[in-house]
Amino acid sequence: MNRTFRTAAVIGAGTIGLSWTALFAAHGLTVRVSDPREDLAEAVNEALEQYAPHLAARGLDVTGLADRVHIAADVTEAVRDADVVQENGPERVDFKKDLFAALAREAPAHALLLSSSSAIPSTAFTGELADQDAARVLIGHPFNPPHLVPLVEVVPGERTGEDAVAAASAFYTSVGRTPVVERKEIAGFVGNRLQNALSREAVYLVEQGVVTPEDLDKVMTNSLGLRWATVGPFLGSHLGGGPGGYRHLVEHIGASMKQTGAGLGTPSQNAEQQERLIEAVEKAYGSSAYSELTETRDRRQLAVLSALDSTEKEEN
Template sequence: MTRTFRTAAVIGAGTIGLSWTALFAAHGLTVRVSDPRPDLAEAVDGALAQAAPHLAARGLDVTGLADRVHIAAGVTEAVRDADVVQENGPERVEFKQDLFAALAREAPGHALLLSSSSAIPSTEFTEELADDAAARVLIGHPFNPPHLVPLVEVVPGERTGEDAVRAAVDFYASVGRTPVVERREIPGFVGNRLQNALSREAVYLVEQGVVTPEELDTVMTNSLGLRWATVGPFLGSHLGGGPGGYRHMAEHIGTSMQRMWATLGTPSQNPDQRERLIAAVEQAYGSSTYSELTETRDRRQLAVLSALDGADKEEN
């Protein structure tokens, strides 16, 4: 560890911020949460109660979890003694510019200033900051819910310091995440760009009447989702090439794959098409509540993580 992390400030208590709060507290940090929502205390209590069984299933001690979480009266109080700040505000450059100016001003000089931004690179909202402040700002983008899904994309800005990058990697590893440092800023980073590329084709296939939304999800969860959860696209292709590996795949199947790339679709998503798609998704999943669907998702994600843990232990 390049630094010691004892206190975390979570700024913004939507779905992502509340999940971060539970994760940080489960790893023994003191967490101060700030959000203008009037039901903040109730939202935090509910999120901790919901996340506790998941965290316990991952081997964490959730005894006294709520005792480590404190509601702050505002941003200044939340970040006053923070070693790390995790921002989870709206995806608007102007909002983040103002907020990070306040964070740089109010947080201790050693505090890491991290953003959960899912699309906006930090360089876009740190232009007005002094060099020493911009040096400790970077993206720490999770996947929902971050207390379960391990990946955190660590994306430094143009003026982020190398020590801040190393500290961010250490911090996320210390709370059980899998940080990946990305070498260049690009809108949407890596995970969301991959997700959007796949989503674009998924929407196109439904628009064209090839499959329904539910059928497409069945295709994914029974093929690519299963494969990619264990090996990822490149290793999957390397194995798909047989003993000749990725070279064989590229040289012998690459041409036909390139022809297929040319046929990939762009959804029209005009108002009528968009409404039809929404109606189709609602028909497929609208009979269950949001809570029921998320419970099923999280239970299955836990099962996948536990199975992979078991496989890794057997391998070692």
């Protein structure tokens, strides 16, 4: 089924919701934003001003960006004419149950109902919906900030229709994202499970005094992060096996890698160790303002994306 996306409702205007708002508007959609925060209009204006240069750097026309964004009085007004709804509420099953019941009731029957949930599968909060409403609900989980980081994990629930999965993938592609459909629900989905696995070992290494937080970040940005930004873990391993590929790698160093994997640590959960870790991270980065750190992060991410774009153009 071909769908046209002209109007998007963004429900929840925290960091993720504001980033979605800017991205959708930059791609020409009319965006209606709803959030109970008292400073909603101010937050939206600040976000559009902050993100416009990022979007322009990605080749988008940001002229009249704010004219396409409207503050809605409530959820009902936000979703009334929506073709797609992007929910960005708290990570609580009870909250999402109530909210999606309202979205299903108030949004047009054709509207996709998407959740930015970072850990909770949609089946967990759609059990009380009618089949025709559950069929159009699914996860569209981005990575922060979604107006820059391309990935969106598209995760259907047990009753999500195939046409909704295809439509969600088409929608995210239309706004310049890279959708990946995950065919089995699992807590945390794929990206956060990978991130958590790495973070778990990073915390352990710092706790054990092997490395400082700052130096561990240097290890990542000067090796694995650089590699994975271009090829990912499996292709990286395939290339690591030389002409023999992944098979050669497994046959020759698979045993030693298993031994290393078996020795991965379990971080301490006690309050004392946690406080030491927090203080170590604050020592490394606490002297810089949050806005300065995010600006540096976003500038570097833009540089990586621009470099990859240039390389792809040369390859094609």
